[in-house]
Amino acid sequence: MTEKASLDPVDWHILSVLQDDASITNKALAERVGLPTSSCHERVRRLRATGVISGVKAVVDPAALGRGLQAFIAVRLRLHRRELAEVFVAAALALPETLSVYNVSGPEDYFLHVAVTDSAHLQRIIVDHLATRPEVAHAQTHLIFDRPLTATVRPVPS
């Protein structure tokens, strides 16, 4: 199951390219990594089959849809309502503004990553859909400045 397939430098090169742009044709990818198309295709097939590449997804920019403000909302649940965690998670995921929900350790229980139009919109979400939930003890907002800086999964020298 967790048989971490060991990747060679060419595999990492392929992953580097595909994490940046997976709409590249196999032909162009093969050229960039210096492989014939059939070999390159087989490499990609294996990376998918072994679960290293878990999927290929279109990235939608919320800012292009008028939702240019992103934030993390750190939520603490009431101790005696922890059994309602699943209810909370379901409600959080049902919010159309939600991008991701992280169940975390530490003083807070959940991090919600949301994309909203402006601070008023954010305030409305928190007041109407989070702070008023009985299982929620506290919600702390962290506005995200600029754009999130996203890196790729890279090899870690063991």
Next chain:
Amino acid sequence: MTEKASLDPVDWHILSVLQDDASITNKALAERVGLPTSSCHERVRRLRATGVISGVKAVVDPAALGRGLQAFIAVRLRLHRRELAEVFVAAALALPETLSVYNVSGPEDYFLHVAVTDSAHLQRIIVDHLATRPEVAHAQTHLIFDRPLTATVRPVPS
């Protein structure tokens, strides 16, 4: 610039599918949304041209590569070293374990999203590459339980 192109329900349907799996063929996508291939292709082309779809990326699962533990590291910088923020960000992105860096408001200045092999590995990163940096005042770790639950960008009823 920020001309939020108004999308109809079919566009949202397309976005919903492509955010889940962008490796679907245009033909299959057209069938699922009930459109001829040419119309569907044109819709997708426009979504890309207007920046709504900012890219197509392969999703790499760190767990399949032996990095099954993820965490947020909330970092607070020293007030009188804020001008070194760019240096810190560069260092954070250079860490191969880093997935994303968020510059946030609130008591903390940065959230680092990292993927590591285990808690010892995480400890090593923090001690060797974060806590010892002169501009870093404090680093608080939030382990991420389970898998992050990721949603898609969806329409928000205005």
Next chain:
DNA sequence: AGTGAAATTGTACTGGC
């Protein structure tokens, strides 16, 4: 103008070396 159908060009993918 944007949608529906068909033809062409190119690539993805499967056999064999």
Next chain:
DNA sequence: GCCAGTACAATTTCACT
């Protein structure tokens, strides 16, 4: 792991609502 063939899909063109 590399080469060549076959089938299929992406993309353009044209007619229509």
